Amino acid sequence: xxKEKILKAAINQYSLHNYHGATMKKIADEVNIKPASIYxxxxxxxxxxxxxxxxxxxxxxxxxxxxxxxxxxxxILKIYQTIIRKTVAYxxxxxxxxNAYISLVNSPPAEIKPxxxxxMQHFDSWMEQTLTEQMQKKYPDISEExxxxxxxxxxxxxxxxxxxxxxxxxxxxxxxxEYAINIIECLLREEVK
Amino acid sequence: xxKEKILKAAINQYSLHNYHGATMKKIADEVNIKPASIYxxxxxxxxxxxxxxxxxxxxxxxxxxxxxxxxxxxxILKIYQTIIRKTVAYxxxxxxxxNAYISLVNSPPAEIKPxxxxxMQHFDSWMEQTLTEQMQKKYPDISEExxxxxxxxxxxxxxxxxxxxxxxxxxxxxxxxEYAINIIECLLREEVK
Amino acid sequence: xxKEKILKAAINQYSLHNYHGATMKKIADEVNIKPASIYxxxxxxxxxxxxxxxxxxxxxxxxxxxxxxxxxxxxILKIYQTIIRKTVAYxxxxxxxxNAYISLVNSPPAEIKPxxxxxMQHFDSWMEQTLTEQMQKKYPDISEExxxxxxxxxxxxxxxxxxxxxxxxxxxxxxxxEYAINIIECLLREEVK
Amino acid sequence: xxKEKILKAAINQYSLHNYHGATMKKIADEVNIKPASIYxxxxxxxxxxxxxxxxxxxxxxxxxxxxxxxxxxxxILKIYQTIIRKTVAYxxxxxxxxNAYISLVNSPPAEIKPxxxxxMQHFDSWMEQTLTEQMQKKYPDISEExxxxxxxxxxxxxxxxxxxxxxxxxxxxxxxxEYAINIIECLLREEVK
DNA sequence: GATGAATGAGCATTCATTCAT
DNA sequence: GATGAATGAATGCTCATTCAT
Numbered sequence: 001x002x003k004e005k006i007l008k009a010a011i012n013q014y015s016l017h018n019y020h021g022a023t024m025k026k027i028a029d030e031v032n033i034k035p036a037s038i039y040x041x042x043x044x045x046x047x048x049x050x051x052x053x054x055x056x057x058x059x060x061x062x063x064x065x066x067x068x069x070x071x072x073x074x075x076i077l078k079i080y081q082t083i084i085r086k087t088v089a090y091x092x093x094x095x096x097x098x099n100a101y102i103s104l105v106n107s108p109p110a111e112i113k114p115x116x117x118x119x120m121q122h123f124d125s126w127m128e129q130t131l132t133e134q135m136q137k138k139y140p141d142i143s144e145e146x147x148x149x150x151x152x153x154x155x156x157x158x159x160x161x162x163x164x165x166x167x168x169x170x171x172x173x174x175x176x177x178e179y180a181i182n183i184i185e186c187l188l189r190e191e192v193k
Numbered sequence: 194x195x196k197e198k199i200l201k202a203a204i205n206q207y208s209l210h211n212y213h214g215a216t217m218k219k220i221a222d223e224v225n226i227k228p229a230s231i232y233x234x235x236x237x238x239x240x241x242x243x244x245x246x247x248x249x250x251x252x253x254x255x256x257x258x259x260x261x262x263x264x265x266x267x268x269i270l271k272i273y274q275t276i277i278r279k280t281v282a283y284x285x286x287x288x289x290x291x292n293a294y295i296s297l298v299n300s301p302p303a304e305i306k307p308x309x310x311x312x313m314q315h316f317d318s319w320m321e322q323t324l325t326e327q328m329q330k331k332y333p334d335i336s337e338e339x340x341x342x343x344x345x346x347x348x349x350x351x352x353x354x355x356x357x358x359x360x361x362x363x364x365x366x367x368x369x370x371e372y373a374i375n376i377i378e379c380l381l382r383e384e385v386k
Numbered sequence: 387x388x389k390e391k392i393l394k395a396a397i398n399q400y401s402l403h404n405y406h407g408a409t410m411k412k413i414a415d416e417v418n419i420k421p422a423s424i425y426x427x428x429x430x431x432x433x434x435x436x437x438x439x440x441x442x443x444x445x446x447x448x449x450x451x452x453x454x455x456x457x458x459x460x461x462i463l464k465i466y467q468t469i470i471r472k473t474v475a476y477x478x479x480x481x482x483x484x485n486a487y488i489s490l491v492n493s494p495p496a497e498i499k500p501x502x503x504x505x506m507q508h509f510d511s512w513m514e515q516t517l518t519e520q521m522q523k524k525y526p527d528i529s530e531e532x533x534x535x536x537x538x539x540x541x542x543x544x545x546x547x548x549x550x551x552x553x554x555x556x557x558x559x560x561x562x563x564e565y566a567i568n569i570i571e572c573l574l575r576e577e578v579k
Numbered sequence: 580x581x582k583e584k585i586l587k588a589a590i591n592q593y594s595l596h597n598y599h600g601a602t603m604k605k606i607a608d609e610v611n612i613k614p615a616s617i618y619x620x621x622x623x624x625x626x627x628x629x630x631x632x633x634x635x636x637x638x639x640x641x642x643x644x645x646x647x648x649x650x651x652x653x654x655i656l657k658i659y660q661t662i663i664r665k666t667v668a669y670x671x672x673x674x675x676x677x678n679a680y681i682s683l684v685n686s687p688p689a690e691i692k693p694x695x696x697x698x699m700q701h702f703d704s705w706m707e708q709t710l711t712e713q714m715q716k717k718y719p720d721i722s723e724e725x726x727x728x729x730x731x732x733x734x735x736x737x738x739x740x741x742x743x744x745x746x747x748x749x750x751x752x753x754x755x756x757e758y759a760i761n762i763i764e765c766l767l768r769e770e771v772k
Numbered sequence: 773g774a775t776g777a778a779t780g781a782g783c784a785t786t787c788a789t790t791c792a793t
Numbered sequence: 794g795a796t797g798a799a800t801g802a803a804t805g806c807t808c809a810t811t812c813a814t
Binding site: 403404405406407485488489491492493506535538539541542543544545546547548549550552553561562565566568569572573575576 | 596597598599600678681682684685699728731732734735736737738739740741742743745746754755758759761762765766768769
């Protein structure tokens with residue numbers, strides 16, 4: 001119970017102030033305990049943040065997996081649309097986790113780099129594989145090469161939108177999402193014919 | 194001379210450890226001076242980093258402006274291609290500046306936020322305006338609406354590639370760039386007729 | 387316990403070196419703790435010194451109030467005599483507090499000025515009022531104007547003696563006190579008739 | 580020229596911030612030179628302030644001597660009156676020097692203590708001697724004992740007023756001065772009869 | 773489980789001082 | 794005479810961590 005609250009507070013503090021700015025005191029304050037008490041649950045700051053980062057990455061992963069599970073039977077464009085929209089929705093609603101995630105990915109504390117790298121690779125290949133699998137099932141005529149291409153292109157667009165989550169205001173972001181979906185439509189129209 | 198070296202060291206440290214983790218000591222060590230000496234050139238840490246950020250943003254801006262100047266007369270696809278390729282090249286060669294830039298954009302120290310926001314807006318609107326202008330000149334028949342759309346879509350792709358600079362190894366990044374250019378081709382083919 | 391010791395050490399250091407010269411290190415050394423530990427009890431240097439000053443002023447105030455309470459029923463000359471003698475005794479025995487008090491009054495750190503001013507005013511008006519009240523009770527025939535005058539004159543003499551506490555050796559100070567009391571006798575003789 | 584300006588600036592800074600708060604930088608700024616330049620004229624901070632303190636003490640001494648010279652032929656009450664009034668005027672017009680003087684006297688930097696003590700003694704005995712001499716000349720019938728007593732009492736009152744220079748606003752100070760003169764009148768009336 | 777008290781290490785910053793120019 | 798550049802030492806303060814209770 002308390003342990004979990006500490007974890008959440010750590011994430012929040014990390015998202016607000018980065019690793020170096022997220023102090024044990026601030027975390028403790030957020031949970032309404034004293035800094036010394038954190039050490040009953042976590043060996044030290046590094047361990048706490050390792051746990052926090054794992055939690056962020058895993059819950060993000062799980063969430064996307066769930067979405068994927070829900071839409072997997074739908075037509076391919078619908079899948080793409082849903083992933084983009086839900087991902088944005090997820091991250092817009094959890095700005096602090098997203099912030100933490102972004103700075104984590106971009107400038108990870110040295111201790112975490114190997115773990116992070118492994119996770120990213122895992123996530124990416126899972127996403128790629130799942131998407132290509134579905135396309136192959138739905139469009140058995142299209143060459144594997146083309147399918148991989150379209151999947152990778154989708155990832156570029158996803159990444160572009162992801163980067164923009166933090167930069168644009170809500171309305172403008174909506175518009176960008178529409179534009180992004182238009183791109184995918186365009187790609188599919190051409191490739192799938 | 195020393196002042197410049199301090200600036201560069203600050204950028205490097207910021208890229209490695211974020212604002213809070215980049216200490217005056219680390220910067221001084223990199224320049225082979227004592228921390229106290231930094232204060233002869235910069236009033237305090239904040240001022241030093243403001244100077245560093247300005248330098249990054251301005252040199253990035255100048256660089257893109259130059260590229261734009263060089264390719265502006267070329268066909269529109271060529272323009273897009275060149276911007277993507279050169280931007281990636283620029284940032285790949287200056288990983289530390291880019292890292293600094295990315296963490297700056299994603300989790301700016303509160304003191305810098307207003308300045309940063311102003312700059313981003315300026316850069317974005319300049320890019321959009323320059324690109325739409327060129328398209329209007331080259332395709333006077335296409336509606337303004339469509340031109341804006343394609344420009345914004347280009348920006349999504351740019352952002353996607355930008356985000357991936359840090360994530361992918363060199364070769365894979367090359368491939369992603371090719372895919373990105375393919376997307377633009379696809380979009381142009383359809384919209385421009 | 388420790389908190390109190392820190393307070394006393396702060397007063398002592400302040401009396402020795404003024405506000406700026408009294409460093410957290412010197413205070414900590416005096417208490418046999420490390421400077422960082424002070425911050426467990428006091429938020430910062432300013433708060434510590436505010437507490438110290440309050441303590442000095444209040445204990446001085448309380449002391450004088452007690453004296454006044456004890457002699458209030460005595461003849462007026464006796465009251466004046468006792469106040470002077472006991473004040474000097476009090477301050478002679480607590481040279482460091484007195485020194486701190488004096489430099490506080492004469493060159494207060496800007497942060498403390500308002501608090502100090504308020505206290506001084508309070509003390510002064512209390513003293514004046516109490517003394518005039520007693521005189522009015524004991525000499526109902528003397529005009530208020532005259533009573534105020536004699537009270538104010540007493541304060542001048544008090545201030546003179548107070549200033550001299552630090553300047554004269556013990557014996558010479560005794561003699562000055564006698565002279566001061568003689569002045570008051572002279573004033574009373576004339577005014578009271 | 581510059582040397583003198585530095586001296587004056589040092590006094591001013593000392594009066595504003597005490598010895599520890601009066602930095603070489605602040606002094607240099609006031610003279611519009613760089614801190615390094617001060618060292619051309621003074622060996623170090625201590626020497627500068629020693630010079631400054633000497634200057635304050637001596638000019639104060641000289642001033643009082645001049646006043647004394649001017650009024651020495653006048654009746655004794657007039658002498659007392661003038662000394663009080665002119666001393667207050669002098670110090671009111673040079674609040675910074677006075678402040679410096681007061682904190683100097685009350686909490687002198689350890690290095691200066693012996694010099695200061697010697698000076699104070701010299702000043703006090705000169706004042707006492709001059710005044711008693713004059714009284715003896717003007718009232719040859721009064722016993723030496725009585726004369727010394729009245730002189731010392733005058734010094735108490737002077738000290739009281741001196742202490743109040745910093746505490747009271749202008750108008751209230753005027754009133755206190757009147758009261759002080761009244762005291763002296765009272766003393767003279769009685770002793771001189 | 774929780775915390776009061778303490779500390780070592782480190783941080784940004786200031787300051788008196790030096791020295792070559 | 795004056796200063797730009799540099800620094801050692803110190804200062805107020807923060808922070809992760811420990812440990813007895």
